[in-house]
Amino acid sequence: MAWQRQETLGVSPLREILGRLAPYREAVDAEIVRLVTEPSRSVASLYGMMRYHLGWADRGLQPTEARAGKRLRPILCLLTCEATSGRYDRALPAASAVELLHNFSLIHDDIEDQDAERHGRSTVWSIWGVAQGINTGDAMFALARIALHALFTRPDVPGERAVTVLRRFDETTLALCQGQYLDLAFEAREDVDVDDYLEMIWGKTSALLAFATEAGAQLGGATDEQIALYRRFGESLGLAFQMIDDELGVWGDTRVTGKPVGADRFQRKKSLPVVHALCALSGSSADELRRLYGAEQPLSDEQVGRVIALLEESGAQEFVRRLADRAQAQAMQALVQAAPQGKAGQLLRELATALLGRQY
């Protein structure tokens, strides 16, 4: 959600740089469009549901000009490849796989969290039912893998690098499922600590960003040391990004609307401010937060205000900012050490700064 939030707030260094990144986004989308085109008329609706989710079809499955995603993950992959090799095109299969995997996980997350809307549009399952929703996600998962096989047809990609990218991709998909498992399991747990939280967001957010930059460097022909640095860059970027997202989830819209984003999920999900507060508070404050947070009913505006007051009492906002700053510093340090070259290197630095500077 946070990818959009900045616009709501009227701040737009991210939007500005995204404008300059349009050629990369278009190159990824051209590759993805090809993949989500039905091989026969009989399965047109399956591919139509995938295109709907990606923002290219309306609920009648007709082509539409609806806003598509920002494609930040695949763009990071392409920029990393160009910053190490001077060209981005050989990373297109990996970039497409990253975006399809991300969207597969959104389709399934929406079912798992029973979210009927995403960015103001009805989710796949809420239109076509849970059964087709699950299967549409599965098909996109399969397509993500199929996207990668184009690597083997490129003369500029050595076979062993392509094989490594496939293996790392598959390990990433498993990390994603492990992160999702923890996220769901934490909903029912009261004893989640910061280490648990970090393990969860590592799988849910960092692993895919780490793969995006690692694969870009791998396909750019980088050295092992550079590849490891780009991986660390993506990984720390993901951690910082998720923490800032969590902060914005509580205090972002509050600054505009006086109400936190999605009070309902804020109630169930173990975001970093809540994890911190549940650990840091004691006595009657801890009991009150636990009671409010565990309530079956949606919270009233007044109760939401109490939750935020308790989070602030625990020093959650400063805590989250400190951790996010540390992850951000690690990301930028790894990027500097990786020494990205040329125009793409410059864009990579700017994009990372804009992403992390959505703050707070």
Next chain:
Amino acid sequence: MAWQRQETLGVSPLREILGRLAPYREAVDAEIVRLVTEPSRSVASLYGMMRYHLGWADRGLQPTEARAGKRLRPILCLLTCEATSGRYDRALPAASAVELLHNFSLIHDDIEDQDAERHGRSTVWSIWGVAQGINTGDAMFALARIALHALFTRPDVPGERAVTVLRRFDETTLALCQGQYLDLAFEAREDVDVDDYLEMIWGKTSALLAFATEAGAQLGGATDEQIALYRRFGESLGLAFQMIDDELGVWGDTRVTGKPVGADRFQRKKSLPVVHALCALSGSSADELRRLYGAEQPLSDEQVGRVIALLEESGAQEFVRRLADRAQAQAMQALVQAAPQGKAGQLLRELATALLGRQY
């Protein structure tokens, strides 16, 4: 379900040959056990749910001696490899991937069909909820791919053959999703004809069996012609198998209990006898079948009797048997032409005969 059915009927050439195939089953299971072992304690329950589904853990996630599956798909893969090369071990990664993919699809099918039980055991989602059920299936899907990477560590598997197997596997996963899409879509359609049905079961059943035998031959170092023959064998075996399964679904247990298996799904699902009858019948018989088949409420015993009478009036049983016999003949013909060698070749012929001879 049909894999079990024969035992219920007390006929056991399949069970007899399965006894002799135990070493292959054990080799596959050893590989799969390694894959479904948690990398850290924090995700133990995720792997526990996968082991539960595979029959190796109870609902408390403790190890159990519960009956595991027959592993027919991976065994076909191993036998094909041995029948072309004299050894089966190099096909173990592909065989494990086949079994994990099959089980991923069962975990998700159970949610999509809202089946609370499978073979008398509670399904994953019915114990741990839809959200964890979806994610557990996703994790098994990821593990299926990870299983294949072991091919690249084997000196007896040329890299290009390993790459081909990975690509064909990914194409198979997409075919599976397309078949599942059709199966779900057909529930709401009255105009499904035999060609539609064949396309659906090709994706749901044949594609994975075709991959199993194709990959076995590919990894056994077979020629392109042999690989194509083994693929055709697996494909036709899958078609015949599914048709016999559909026949048994209506008349199998009826011969023992007087009642068809699972009258409820028999009501929703477009199995071959029903597809034939809906096309072949006209006038009041067609109307009556359509009404009974489309009923919202579970059918009474009397109504089930009427459905079967109408299927018989349409000549559905003879029709299904004729189509199954044709697919069976094609499977056996392809197998003979492929000329499988040695003890494994003999087992392959016997297993195919036993599978198809569950009949009718």
